Amino acid sequence: MATTGSSRVANEFRSDTFTTxxxxxxxxxxxxxxxxxxxxxxxxxxxxxxxxxxxxxxxxxxxxxxxxxxxxxxxxxxxxxxxxxxxxxxxxxxxxxxxxxxxxxxxxxxxxxxxxxxxxxxxxxxxxxxxxxxxxxxxxxxxxxxxxxxxxxxxxxxxxxxxxxxxxxxxxxxxxxxxxxxxxxxxxxxxxxxxxxxxxxxxxxxxxxxxxxxxxxxxxxxxxxxxxxxxxxxxxxxxxxxxxxxxxxxxxxxxVWPTMKDTHAKTKKLERDLAALGVVPQIPVDTNFFFIDARKSNIDMGILLEQCEKFNVKLMDERIALHHQISDDAIENLKAAIAEAVKITQSLPSGYVSNVKPAGYGSTSKMNEYN
Ligand SMILES: Cc1ncc(COP(=O)(O)O)c(C=O)c1O
Known part of the structure; x- marks a missing residue:
């Protein structure tokens, strides 16, 4: 019996291209x-x-x-x-x-x-x-x-x-x-x-x-x-x-197209939940992406990527991408990873820079250089 592979991307926030x-x-x-x-x-x-x-x-x-x-x-x-x-x-x-x-x-x-x-x-x-x-x-x-x-x-x-x-x-x-x-x-x-x-x-x-x-x-x-x-x-x-x-x-x-509204609603909900943690986006969240403004949100991206590994969610840089195969559990885990990263970053000595570097995705990981 063929499997759709959707479970392998249930925690995949790197891009909607990972959909199976x-x-x-x-x-x-x-x-x-x-x-x-x-x-x-x-x-x-x-x-x-x-x-x-x-x-x-x-x-x-x-x-x-x-x-x-x-x-x-x-x-x-x-x-x-x-x-x-x-x-x-x-x-x-x-x-x-x-x-x-x-x-x-x-x-x-x-x-x-x-x-x-x-x-x-x-x-x-x-x-x-x-x-x-x-x-x-x-x-x-x-x-x-x-x-x-x-x-x-x-x-x-x-x-x-x-x-x-x-x-x-x-x-x-x-x-x-x-x-x-x-x-x-x-x-x-x-x-x-x-x-x-x-x-x-x-x-x-x-x-x-x-x-x-x-x-x-x-x-x-x-x-x-x-x-x-x-x-x-x-x-x-x-x-x-x-x-x-x-x-x-x-x-x-x-x-799948008819499910997109639902994906967007989940992204909006994520935006509200992250706001409660003091985490803000670089640019408006209109559809399925949330670009974390790491500086304004006081998040060291290296620490966040470490926490994502710990909480079993996949992220490569500031962009959080939602899609129809993301599970609700994975969204909860992502929020927990972000909350933890905020907490750890706050406890770091000033000027600390993590060794873990976001992979970045060309110019698009930073959508707004004015932030
Ligand atoms: C906005 C945009 N245009 C074009 C492409 C290229 O698509 P493909 O990877 O299928 O070549 C991408 C890929 O991510 C994209 O994000």
Whole structure:
């Protein structure tokens, strides 16, 4: 009998990427259609892509092997010939966590912006930093890439609209790294289509909060998807019996997505319980992440990681990530570990620095440098 592996991640707060396929995903995978998707002959993959296109209100969709692949191809379909640049938040995954893909694959300069509000990009930030015109010294902005959610924070839709209108008025395309757009939609009640109307392309992940084992999906125009299919093949992402993966993704949409509200409610409850310990977040807690502000909360992160080991919960840095497979017991253990870490840190001589260092996760472990 196959096990879903959900118990192995019941205490896994490092990331929602650790989610494991559910029993019904495994069953769907075992019964998947076996058409060759390079020839566009797999019925389940076609069904998945049509369903995501319908949900997002976009013309077409293409299954991707990862969020990184969806982002890199999603941006690249908008770019032709350098010099050109991509404007994004300095913490954006597409820039900070994708192995310099924008430079290597798109030959793009990047304009990484520190949002003035310390939380999310606004149209004012964009207008301050965008590169317009044809000055031969510059690399004009051709794509603005917004990450929604970013650090678990939902950029207000009005802000997205303003950025999109400004971009389009200046012949700039807007891409969304919507790895967790599912979370934004679950948190605000706005549909995916309401978000996607402002973007020229959106890359979404199915293997994070949605819990499928592999993949993502790019939505954009039909002509962009034609090019994206070509680029995906070039990157070695043309997959044969893709139904094995897209069948799990369909189950994730149907069965896990509706549980996201509950995950967010648990994260909010955690925020309230931590506040009682004097533990505060770096940035607002809108969805499934809580970034501990270690300094303001008087927590030595090394001590906290030691306590997490003692209380049998997994954490690697300031980010606490919740997902549908986290157990209530694990949340209690995490709170106990944090309470203990606060107590121990308070008893330390001033200037003490633990030997245990948080693993960090690129730039995203510290979501807000202003804190
Ligand atoms: C916001 C965001 N975008 C894109 C990705 C890339 O996804 P993948 O790991 O599937 O390549 C991640 C991964 O964690 C992410 O957090």
């Amino acid at each position: 396929p559910t029993q019904s995903m495994l069953e769907a995978m075992a019964n998947a259609t076996m058409g060759d998707d390079v020839y566009e002959e797999d019925e389940t993959t076609i069904k998945f892509q049509k369903e995501v296109a319908r949900l997002t209100g976009m013309e077409d969709a293409l299954f991707m092997l990862s969020g990184t692949m969806g982002n890199q191809i999603g941006v690249r379909v908008h770019l032709n010939q350098p010099p050109h640049s991509v404007l994004c938040d300095y913490r954006a995954h597409v820039y900070a966590e994708e192995g310099s893909g924008l430079a290597v694959l798109s030959q793009a300069m990047v304009t990484p912006i520190h949002p003035a509000n310390g939380i999310y990009l606004t149209s004012e930030d964009v207008k301050s930093w965008v590169v317009l015109g044809d000055d031969i010294h510059t690399a004009p902005t051709k794509v603005i890439s917004l990450e929604v959610t970013i650090g678990g924070v939902v950029t207000p839709i009005e802000e997205i609209q303003k950025i999109s209108e400004f971009a389009h008025a200046n012949d700039i395309k807007v891409h969304c790294d919507g790895a967790r757009l599912w979370n934004a939609s679950a948190a605000t009640g706005l549909s995916l289509a309401e978000y996607c109307q402002y973007f020229d392309s959106v890359s979404m992940c199915v293997s994070k909060g949605l819990g499928a084992p592999v993949g993502g999906v790019l939505v954009t125009t039909k002509s962009n998807i034609k090019r994206a299919r070509w680029l995906r093949k070039q990157m070695g992402g043309g997959i044969r019996q893709a139904g094995i993966l897209t069948s799990a993704a369909l189950v994730a949409l149907k069965e």
